[in-house]
Amino acid sequence: MEMVLDKIDNAINLINENTDLFYQNKVNEGYALLNNTLLELSITIQYIYDSVNSTLIEENLNTLNNNLKEAMLALENKDAILLSDILAYEIKHELEIIKHEI
Amino acid sequence: MSFYDINIESLAGRNEMALILREKGYSLCNKLSKIESIEARDHNKAIILNYNDNEYRLNSVYRPIEEAKRWADQFDFNNINVVFNLFGLGNGFFAEALLNNMNEEDSLVIYEPCTEIFLHVLEHYDISKLLSDERVYLYIEGMNEDKMYRELSSLISIANLGLQTQCVHPNYNLIFEHSHLNFYKILKDAFSSVRININTEVILSKEILKNITNNIQYLQDSSSISDLKKVIDTEKVPAIMVAAGPSVEENIEELKKAKNKAVIFAVDRILDYLLDHDVIPDFVLTIDPRKKIEHFSRRSNISIPLITYLDANHLIYKNHSGKKIICTYENFVKEMYEELGKEPPIVSATGSVAVTAFNACVCLGFKQIILVGQDLAYGTDKTHAGNLSDAPMEIKDEYVMGVKGEMVRSRYDWKEFILIFNHLIAENKDVEVIDAKSNGAKLEGTILMPLSEAVNNYSHGRFDINDVCNKLDKTFNQEDYMKLKEFFEDNLLVLEKIKKKAKEASIACSQLIRHVNESIGSKKNKLNLNKLEKANKYIYKQTIYSILDHAVLARTTTQMQDMNKFSKDVENDSIKTYENAKDIYNAIINVIDDFYPEFKKAVEAL
Numbered sequence: 001m002e003m004v005l006d007k008i009d010n011a012i013n014l015i016n017e018n019t020d021l022f023y024q025n026k027v028n029e030g031y032a033l034l035n036n037t038l039l040e041l042s043i044t045i046q047y048i049y050d051s052v053n054s055t056l057i058e059e060n061l062n063t064l065n066n067n068l069k070e071a072m073l074a075l076e077n078k079d080a081i082l083l084s085d086i087l088a089y090e091i092k093h094e095l096e097i098i099k100h101e102i
Numbered sequence: 103m104s105f106y107d108i109n110i111e112s113l114a115g116r117n118e119m120a121l122i123l124r125e126k127g128y129s130l131c132n133k134l135s136k137i138e139s140i141e142a143r144d145h146n147k148a149i150i151l152n153y154n155d156n157e158y159r160l161n162s163v164y165r166p167i168e169e170a171k172r173w174a175d176q177f178d179f180n181n182i183n184v185v186f187n188l189f190g191l192g193n194g195f196f197a198e199a200l201l202n203n204m205n206e207e208d209s210l211v212i213y214e215p216c217t218e219i220f221l222h223v224l225e226h227y228d229i230s231k232l233l234s235d236e237r238v239y240l241y242i243e244g245m246n247e248d249k250m251y252r253e254l255s256s257l258i259s260i261a262n263l264g265l266q267t268q269c270v271h272p273n274y275n276l277i278f279e280h281s282h283l284n285f286y287k288i289l290k291d292a293f294s295s296v297r298i299n300i301n302t303e304v305i306l307s308k309e310i311l312k313n314i315t316n317n318i319q320y321l322q323d324s325s326s327i328s329d330l331k332k333v334i335d336t337e338k339v340p341a342i343m344v345a346a347g348p349s350v351e352e353n354i355e356e357l358k359k360a361k362n363k364a365v366i367f368a369v370d371r372i373l374d375y376l377l378d379h380d381v382i383p384d385f386v387l388t389i390d391p392r393k394k395i396e397h398f399s400r401r402s403n404i405s406i407p408l409i410t411y412l413d414a415n416h417l418i419y420k421n422h423s424g425k426k427i428i429c430t431y432e433n434f435v436k437e438m439y440e441e442l443g444k445e446p447p448i449v450s451a452t453g454s455v456a457v458t459a460f461n462a463c464v465c466l467g468f469k470q471i472i473l474v475g476q477d478l479a480y481g482t483d484k485t486h487a488g489n490l491s492d493a494p495m496e497i498k499d500e501y502v503m504g505v506k507g508e509m510v511r512s513r514y515d516w517k518e519f520i521l522i523f524n525h526l527i528a529e530n531k532d533v534e535v536i537d538a539k540s541n542g543a544k545l546e547g548t549i550l551m552p553l554s555e556a557v558n559n560y561s562h563g564r565f566d567i568n569d570v571c572n573k574l575d576k577t578f579n580q581e582d583y584m585k586l587k588e589f590f591e592d593n594l595l596v597l598e599k600i601k602k603k604a605k606e607a608s609i610a611c612s613q614l615i616r617h618v619n620e621s622i623g624s625k626k627n628k629l630n631l632n633k634l635e636k637a638n639k640y641i642y643k644q645t646i647y648s649i650l651d652h653a654v655l656a657r658t659t660t661q662m663q664d665m666n667k668f669s670k671d672v673e674n675d676s677i678k679t680y681e682n683a684k685d686i687y688n689a690i691i692n693v694i695d696d697f698y699p700e701f702k703k704a705v706e707a708l
Contacts, residue, residue, distance in 0.1 A: 023172040085164040
């Protein structure tokens with residue numbers, strides 16, 4: 001379980017770092033880090049699925065997946081601020097809830 | 103009260119923007135098809151706009167205030183007296199985020215490229231706190247952006263030249279690309295201009311003090327440009343400003359014919375060329391503290407009225423037998439006139455006598471100024487009219503836009519003067535500037551016109567310099583002159599006191615360095631800090647210090663540049679601050695030691 005918590009913390013840190021870059025208008029650096037952030041998020045979600053009793057956090061995981069889809073849409077539209085908002089206030093929020101539930 | 107009324111009220115008294123808004127004296131950018139503010143998730147507002155058929159959001163739709171705060175976190179707020187230059191006002195959230203972190207001594211220059219956004223924000227947001235903040239300088243394109251260059255230049259000094267911080271409101275650089283470039287151009291021009299002025303003042307600091315010392319004797323019989331303004335009619339005839347570019351040669355016959363139909367100002371070294379060709383200007387200008395006398399004139403009997411600064415070369419003053427008409431750009435001489443109840447004759451200084459001559463013509467009230475010989479580019483085989491030339495110097499070539507639409511070869515320093523001219527002409531919209539040359543660098547905002555046509559069009563009367571000189575009074579009568587002498591004698595005492603305070607402050611700095619490990623609140627440190635505060639309060643309040651400043655700066659450029667820079671290492675910052683301060687106080691003492699004896703002799707001889 002500690003591994004899951006570490007993974008979540010790592011994902012949150014990456015979200016903080018990535019969104020800082022976008023909010024500070026450092027768009028190129030933000031996009032350069034984004035691959036890593038999104039990859040880590042995917043791995044973390046998969047890890048949660050595999051390691052945790054998903055009935056406990058099923059709704060949160062569904063919300064997380066929907067948020068990721070919204071984030072991808074923002075990315076497609078090159079809306080770095082909306083992408084950051086979704087990462088910072090939706091995805092990170094859900095991860096913190098999941099962490100608390102675990 | 104509506105948001106608009108609250109905001110307009112906060113603008114009143116700060117600048118002319120309230121007036122421009124009331125009289126609708128602005129132009130729109132006309133590319134916005136939609137602008138609206140929507141409610142974000144945190145119940146603050148976010149701006150959405152449609153520009154050139156693309157939709158943009160200027161704020162987060164989740165938490166715009168939090169977004170602005172995180173954006174501002176990237177900037178360094180440890181230093182003081184910093185000028186933050188922000189491209190884009192938006193709804194003011196990003197500007198507020200900067201202001202919340204800035205120190206009291208910092209400034210925030212905001213450039214908003216779209217009038218419609220500004221008008222929308224005035225209607226839908228309460229930005230009165232931002233508008234009334236003394237640290238804020240706001241420029242709206244289409245409204246008052248022509249003021250930014252000069253006002254920004256006045257915020258920058260040697261102490262904060264390296265501390266300029268450029269910020270861009272998110273998305274503004276994408277939406278307003280052209281204006282973004284313009285914004286950076288104004289910043290670059292202002293920095294260059296300040297840097298040139300600082301360098302000039304540093305190089306000339308010794309000569310400035312020597313010249314002031316030697317020239318105060320001529321004040322008794324002098325007039326000022328304020329006196330001249332009262333007696334010169336600038337409505338019926340234009341000014342012709344003759345500089346030393348090669349195109350003067352093609353205009354020399356027309357200049358002869360223009361005598362008495364215009365007021366002819368000879369800029370410095372062109373004087374001899376004009377006199378050699380029987381063109382007698384009405385005024386001649388010189389400002390350079392180090393101008394060689396042979397570069398002013400080889401003649402020893404020049405009596406043409408001389409418009410000049412008090413710190414111009416004293417040998418030229420000595421050699422000139424005519425009326426001296428004083429103007430000033432600095433505080434000490436300004437105070438001298440004010441103390442005697444006279445209107446201070448302010449004419450802004452730049453590194454160029456031609457630009458100063460332009461400023462003088464504007465100050466006198468001319469509404470048409472004809473430029474002759476303002477080539478600011480190489481002619482086919484020469485840089486100046488006749489046999490004139492500059493001393494050989496390593497100045498980089500630059501290419502600039504020419505009057506015929508082609509790129510022409512110029513010089514780095516001439517390019518800077520072109521930029522200064524362009525800004526001045528834009529700032530003085532009520533003055534028509536005619537450029538009477540067929541080749542050379544293009545000056546924005548000028549009307550290209552041959553000299554003969556310009557004189558025919560704009561001259562509606564007759565000008566006689568003798569009439570003007572007969573009416574032109576001396577500034578100081580006998581009673582004034584006695585008060586003038588008292589003014590200088592009082593300032594001798596001030597110099598003695600400045601030196602005493604600087605000595606005390608230098609000792610205090612040494613003690614603060616020695617006891618840096620003790621708490622700042624310790625009795626010893628408190629006492630010494632108090633001494634520094636008192637010394638600074640006294641020294642920098644004295645206007646005579648303004649003429650010493652250049653010389654102090656010449657000796658302590660590195661220390662001045664570091665004065666406002668801080669890191670998070672408090673102890674090292676403290677030691678560095680006190681060491682720099684001590685060097686500056688010692689420089690003040692040395693400068694006074696050099697200046698005082700000769701200045702005292704000159705005052706006693708008045």
